Amino acid sequence: MRAAGNLLGTELSTPVDLGGSRRSTVLRCRTAGGGSVIVKSFSDDPRGLRGFVSEAAGLSLGLAGPELLGVDTDVPLVVMADLGDAPSLADVLLGEDPEAAEEGLLTWARGLGRLAAGSVRRRADLARLWTRYGNGTPSWEDEPWLERSATALLAQLAEAGVAAPPGLAGELAEIRTVVEKEYPAFTPGDTCADNNLLTPEGLRLIDFESACFQSVFLTAAYCRMPFATCWCVFRIPAGLAEEVESTFRAEVVTAYPALAEDAVWQAGMRRAIAVWTTFMTAHMLPRAAEDGPMHRTRRPVPTRRQVLRHRWETAGAIEEYPAFAETMRLLLREVAGRWEDTPPLPVYPAFGGYRRSSR
Structure with missing residues (x-):
C-alpha cells in the first residue's frame, strides 16, 4: 500500500481483499481524496513475475481493461482504476x-x-x-x-x-x-x-x-x-x-x-x-x-x-x-x-x- 501510494502521490487506506490467486494479491484501497483504486501485487517467483509483466504490458496497451495508473517493478505491483462492483x-x-x-x-x-x-x-x-x-x-x-x-x-x-x-x-x-x-x-x-x-x-x-x-x-x-x-x-x-x-x-x-x-x-x-x-x-x-x-x-x-x-x-x-x-x-x-x-x-x-x- 505504501508503494502504491507513492506511485499515486497519495496515502492509501482501508484495504479490501478482492481475492487474487497464489501468484497475486488484489486490494481495493481508499485514496486520501475519498476515491478508490485497485492495487495488484505479485509474488517474486517465476510465475508471479511473468504474471506481473503480462499485466503491466497488457494494460499499458490501453486496448481493454481498467486504466493503468502506475507500475512499480520493484515490489512488483500495478495500480488500476476501480471499475466498481458490476457483475461478471x-x-x-x-x-x-x-x-x-x-x-x-x-x-x-x-x-x-x-x-x-x-x-x-x-x-x-x-x-x-x-x-x-x-x-x-x-x-x-x-x-x-x-x-x-x-x-x-x-x-x-x-x-x-x-x-x-x-x-x-x-x-x-x-x-x-x-x-x-x-x-x-x-x-x-x-x-x-x-x-x-x-x-x-x-x-x-x-x-x-x-x-x-x-x-x-x-x-x-x-x-x-x-x-x-x-x-x-x-x-x-x-x-x-x-x-x-x-x-x-x-x-x-x-x-x-x-x-x-x-x-x-x-x-x-x-x-x-x-x-x-x-x-x-x-x-x-x-x-x-x-x-x-x-x-x-x-x-x-x-x-x-x-x-x-x-x-x-x-x-x-x-x-x-x-x-x-x-x-x-x-x-x-x-x-x-x-x-x-x-x-x-x-x-x-x-x-x-x-x-x-x-x-
Missing part, C-alpha cells in the same frame, strides 16, 4: 435472469472480437512494453505450452491405460504448427466468464496475467466450447451459442477478411478446440480419478468429470484428424465409461426453461 458474465450465467445472461454473452463476444480486431497492428508495441517491464522474463509467446500439453497428453493416456492411436503425436504437431502462425491477435489470456465486468459502459476485461498475441481462433473457441479453460462451464442453448460465435466472428472479420470464408473459419475452430481439449485433458485427467467441483467455493458448478466428458464428446467429431478423434472416443469409452454416476453437463442455470427472445 459468470454471475449472470449462474443467476436466474435469462435475458441478462443472453445479453451478457453477446456483449462479451462483441467486446472480445473488437479487442482482437483492433489489436492486430499492436504486436510490436506489446513486445516493446514487455521488454520495458520484463527485465529478461520470457514472454508467453516464447512459452512452448502447446508442445508441452501434447507431450503431457501422451503421458496421461499411458497412465490411464489408453493406447494412443498411431499418428496421434504427428497430428498434434501438425495442429500446433498451424495454430502458432495463423491470424494472431491480442488477448488478456484467460478470457473466462469471471474475468470481466459487465459495466453500464459495456464489457471491461480484467486479469491480464497471460496477455499475449495468439491465434484468434484460440479466443474464438471460448465461444463454442464454451470457456475453454474455465471453471464456469455449462452448455449454452444451441441457437444462442451460434449467435455468440457469430457475434465474435463479425468483429474479427474486419481485421482478417479471410475469416468470412466458412471453410477457413470452421477448420480454425476445430484446430483450436483440439488444442484446448488437449491442454485441459492433460491438466485435468489425473484429478478426475476422484470427482469434485470445478471451483472450491462457487456454486453451482459442474464437476471435473462432467466437463471432461463434454470436451471429449465435442472433440471426438474432429474427423480431419482421425487419430485425435479416435483418442477422444477412446477416452469416452475407456475412461468416462466408468463414470456411471456422472450426469450429462446441463445448460447454464440462467437458461433453465429458456426461450429465445425475438431479435
Whole structure:
C-alpha cells in the first residue's frame, strides 16, 4: 500500500481483499481524496513475475481493461482504476435472469472480437512494453505450452491405460504448427466468464496475467466450447451459442477478411478446440480419478468429470484428424465409461426453461 501510494502521490487506506490467486494479491484501497483504486501485487517467483509483466504490458496497451495508473517493478505491483462492483458474465450465467445472461454473452463476444480486431497492428508495441517491464522474463509467446500439453497428453493416456492411436503425436504437431502462425491477435489470456465486468459502459476485461498475441481462433473457441479453460462451464442453448460465435466472428472479420470464408473459419475452430481439449485433458485427467467441483467455493458448478466428458464428446467429431478423434472416443469409452454416476453437463442455470427472445 505504501508503494502504491507513492506511485499515486497519495496515502492509501482501508484495504479490501478482492481475492487474487497464489501468484497475486488484489486490494481495493481508499485514496486520501475519498476515491478508490485497485492495487495488484505479485509474488517474486517465476510465475508471479511473468504474471506481473503480462499485466503491466497488457494494460499499458490501453486496448481493454481498467486504466493503468502506475507500475512499480520493484515490489512488483500495478495500480488500476476501480471499475466498481458490476457483475461478471459468470454471475449472470449462474443467476436466474435469462435475458441478462443472453445479453451478457453477446456483449462479451462483441467486446472480445473488437479487442482482437483492433489489436492486430499492436504486436510490436506489446513486445516493446514487455521488454520495458520484463527485465529478461520470457514472454508467453516464447512459452512452448502447446508442445508441452501434447507431450503431457501422451503421458496421461499411458497412465490411464489408453493406447494412443498411431499418428496421434504427428497430428498434434501438425495442429500446433498451424495454430502458432495463423491470424494472431491480442488477448488478456484467460478470457473466462469471471474475468470481466459487465459495466453500464459495456464489457471491461480484467486479469491480464497471460496477455499475449495468439491465434484468434484460440479466443474464438471460448465461444463454442464454451470457456475453454474455465471453471464456469455449462452448455449454452444451441441457437444462442451460434449467435455468440457469430457475434465474435463479425468483429474479427474486419481485421482478417479471410475469416468470412466458412471453410477457413470452421477448420480454425476445430484446430483450436483440439488444442484446448488437449491442454485441459492433460491438466485435468489425473484429478478426475476422484470427482469434485470445478471451483472450491462457487456454486453451482459442474464437476471435473462432467466437463471432461463434454470436451471429449465435442472433440471426438474432429474427423480431419482421425487419430485425435479416435483418442477422444477412446477416452469416452475407456475412461468416462466408468463414470456411471456422472450426469450429462446441463445448460447454464440462467437458461433453465429458456426461450429465445425475438431479435
